[in-house]
Amino acid sequence: MKVCAFVQTPYRELPADFERRYPSVVMAPWWELARPDKMGQYYRWTIDSLLHAARAGLDGVAITEHSQNVYDVMPNPNLVMASLATLTEGLPVALVVLGTTVGKSHQPLRIAEEYAMLDCLSDGRLVAGLPLGLSYDANINYGVTPLQTRERYMEAHRLIVKAWTAREVFPWNGKFWQFPAVNLWPRPVQQPHPPVWVPGVGTPGTMQWVLANDYCYCYLSWFGPRVAARSVIPRYWEIAAQMGKEANPYRLAYLQVVVVSDTDAQAEEEYGPHVEYFFHKCLAGIPLAWLGLPGYIDYPGLEYLMRDPRDLGLFPQLREMRFKDFAEGQFVIAGSPATVRDQLLEVAREFRVGNLLAMLHIGSLPHELALKNIELFAREVLPHLRPLWDSEGWEHRWWPRSLLAGRSAPSPPG
Template sequence: MDFFSFHLMPWPYLPDDYTGSAWITVPNQLYDPGRGHELYNRYLDELEYADQVGFDGLVVNEHHQSAYGLMPSPNLFAAMLARRTTRAKIAAIGNALPLYNPPTRVAEEYAVLDVVTGGRLIAGMVVGGGPEYYSSGVNPAQARQRFAEALDLIVAAWTRPGPFEFDGEFYKIRYVNPWPRPLQQPHPPIWIPGLGSVETMELVARKGYSYVGLPFFHLSVFERNYALFRRTWLGAGREPAPQNLGVLLPIYVSDTDENARAEYEQHFWYFTRRLQKGIDIVPPGYNTVRSALRLLESMDTFSPSVRDWKQVEEGAYAIVGSPESVTEKLADIIGRLGVGYLIGLFQLGTLPHELTIRSLGLFADQVIPKLRAGFTTPPVWAEVAA
């Protein structure tokens, strides 16, 4: 098992009287650069602290025009962490490839990060969420085709001697010859996250990359998606290994179960009821019919629909409690899903710095060692009906 600390870098200062979306149209007058200065440095401190206390990796990501996440370029934040950390892998999950033209810019920047960190980069590639297509002007009906072609171009740029010509449907480059090249050979590990899209699973299985299940749905949705993932891999003639599958979950640890809930609950509701408002805006053409239908099957379990803490606990929307309780809950989830790495979202919504740091420390000191000891052999894949 490998353990990663993920950060969204959210905006925790939406006014009480603001009831609109946190995506696309949230007025940028609500952003205060002075507070932003404090937040960015605080959030980077939290990621650096995870490196110091022994996490295997740190995770940053990409969102645009949103109070939900303040990282329009994950590569910028990965670059800051590259020189301020010493041991943890740095996973940028990811670059939204259809938003980059040319995608060779991603190949170059990731290669720089890999070289500077001495081979600690994990290269995340994403299609990008539906709201990103409203804020970028990119045709959402071309999202998946652009993503697949850009991914092929990036991998070719890393592995094929240059210069060579790339003549795709969307990207036509006379000379592909990037300097630098990545340190990890043939290229850095590639992670592709997903919400259950069949097309994403098929691409990951075909290429042999790693799949990250995104959070905020009932645990049963994870079980159904991961069972489909395994069947997809087997159908592609591959047997998936634990390192091909990870799960992302909100996690909070305190000294007792009661204190953990009391300290965390209000911050969870700010996240689900305010920062996730508008996250499900999907432009026409973004999803294929079969993936749209599959997502619709799960939408009644999406975290903004959760009404009370009992549902949070039953659906594993957040893993909250004492070190003992969190260890027990996560051991059950890891065993049921068969994942090889766990990504924890340790800061959520308005959760303050001191509680975030304490939770990270308790998790590193009292949870990680027990989970490492409990999962020394590959997890068993559960057979769950699609």
């Protein structure tokens, strides 16, 4: 198994009455809530946390892109990854950018260029995320018509891949973009292009498209494996089987919030308020209707949601839930190293997870506690996860080839 440290950059000091004063974490919060000096500190902490994870032995570091929001103030993750590409020089660590968000982009060639730059800067360690993106981010923040979001995405994807791979200068005369001459400089180090991961939340159309292109499907499991994931992940493997694709665990990436302490009780005491901050103030603050504005979700996706609303998990109840509820539902896997590794192995085996995105910072978690979480995870949990699929002998085709030899980590304790 490949294991990445995943970090978002939320605003960590929202007022206690934030949920009552503001209808949403997207656009509604007034700018004066976010002090620029605080944001500068948060960005430096994000870089430091990911660098700490890279040095601690994780296989990769991962971030996402979101605009005009409180829960992940990261409008351009490539800036952070450019810093990390240099800071991790010489370390066998993949740089997993789960944006730039293609569905909202008005400049797809810019995505191709910046990803090529990152691949060069990192000596071929980039994993290129090409997400459609959340509905509100594309359709409200960036003004993309909901009905056109997927069509624009498909054209942008074709243009990006051709720009990476074409051997001749070519014109592009698409529906949404026209260029008289495309001649990408620089080209990616990885040929024909970096491995592509596509984040998604369960729509069958996206799964079919990802499988048809032989990309890695990345499920962002904010709502835990016991409700939402047990609806979504079996669907993915069922579609893969129908399409004649092998059940290679490395074609699936899975995000899981993880907090580790010396004991289960200490984990609740240390992390509980920060976990609740994330789910109450951040995630629950996205208006449910904005996750799928009319026209954004295709017909098969709507049909699945109507037949089985488990894809959304317990989203409407998030603000009524407490840490114990989140832990019981595995929205967060929390506890001692033994508790955490046992639960993670159970989830990975059930869903055939070949790439784990361990979210090791959450909500208002102080920086020092985030570093402790990363360190405990790397030392006490990671060594037990890494060999999970070795005995089955699968080839990992969705990872930078120069890093496939893997890296050493501390031996499992005991």
